[in-house]
Amino acid sequence: xVKVLFVCLGNICRSPMAEAVFRQKVKEAGLEDKISIDSxxxxxxxxxxxxxxxxxxxxxxxxxxxAGIRARQINAEDxxxxxxxxxxxxxxxxxxxxxxxxxxHFKIVRLLELxxxxxxxxxxxxxxxxxxxxxxxxxxxxxxHLLSYIRQREQL
Ligand code: 4NP
Numbered sequence: 722x723v724k725v726l727f728v729c730l731g732n733i734c735r736s737p738m739a740e741a742v743f744r745q746k747v748k749e750a751g752l753e754d755k756i757s758i759d760s761x762x763x764x765x766x767x768x769x770x771x772x773x774x775x776x777x778x779x780x781x782x783x784x785x786x787x788a789g790i791r792a793r794q795i796n797a798e799d800x801x802x803x804x805x806x807x808x809x810x811x812x813x814x815x816x817x818x819x820x821x822x823x824x825x826h827f828k829i830v831r832l833l834e835l836x837x838x839x840x841x842x843x844x845x846x847x848x849x850x851x852x853x854x855x856x857x858x859x860x861x862x863x864x865x866h867l868l869s870y871i872r873q874r875e876q877l
Contacts, residue, residue: 723756723875725867726803727832728813732762732792734848735809735856737772739832741780741787742857743864750868755877759803761795763816768792775853783857800825805871807832810843835870836863 725743729736740760747756770792771777780787800806800821806829808814817829833842836859844860847853871877 722754723805723871723877724803725756725758725805725807725871726795726799727758727760727807727809728763728795728817729760729809729844730763730813730846731767731848732760732764732794733767733770733773734776734846734853735844735860736760736762737787737790737792738776738780738853738857739807739809739860739864740790741772741785742860743867745785746864746868750872752872752877755875756871760790761793761799763795763813765794768794773848775847775851779853779857783861795820800828804828805830805867807867810846832863832867833859835866837866839863 727736727739737760740758744758747753772787772790808817808829808831814829818826831842832844833839844856847856
């Protein structure tokens with residue numbers, strides 16, 4: 722099983738959106754028994770909460786299931802266990818690299834590094850910007866590239 726973890730600051734806006742979007746793409750590709758997906762936050766403020774209303778709304782509009790997703794905080798085992806740790810912005814990368822022993826740093830990548838020609842490498846935080854639509858577009862497009870990237874690397 723290839724294990725993919727999406728990480729953002731609060732685990733209520735961007736990373737649960739990416740988790741739900743990517744899960745749907747993996748399912749459509751018939752790879753749900755090969756790729757497992759989860760998300761976590763750097764902070765502990767929202768532990769146990771469902772995704773933010775803005776994330777829920779955009780997922781519902783796009784017919785993407787998010788049932789059962791609840792916020793949790795990243796822990797040391799995650800950094801051992803997951804093969805791909807997909808961060809939303811450079812602050813997440815910095816925090817993750819502080820938590821993870823150096824031997825795991827190669828697993829940590831920003832989602833938008835996988836989006837060819839992207840003019841930004843940070844997924845803007847809609848908790849502060851309110852622009853969930855823009856974030857959804859970025860996440861949806863880059864998750865296609867993430868899936869191709871993983872399929873190629875893992876020969877799936
Ligand atoms: P997220 O957005 O990292 O995309 O889930 C945030 C949600 C909550 C907070 C910050 C960012 N917060 O400070 O509570």
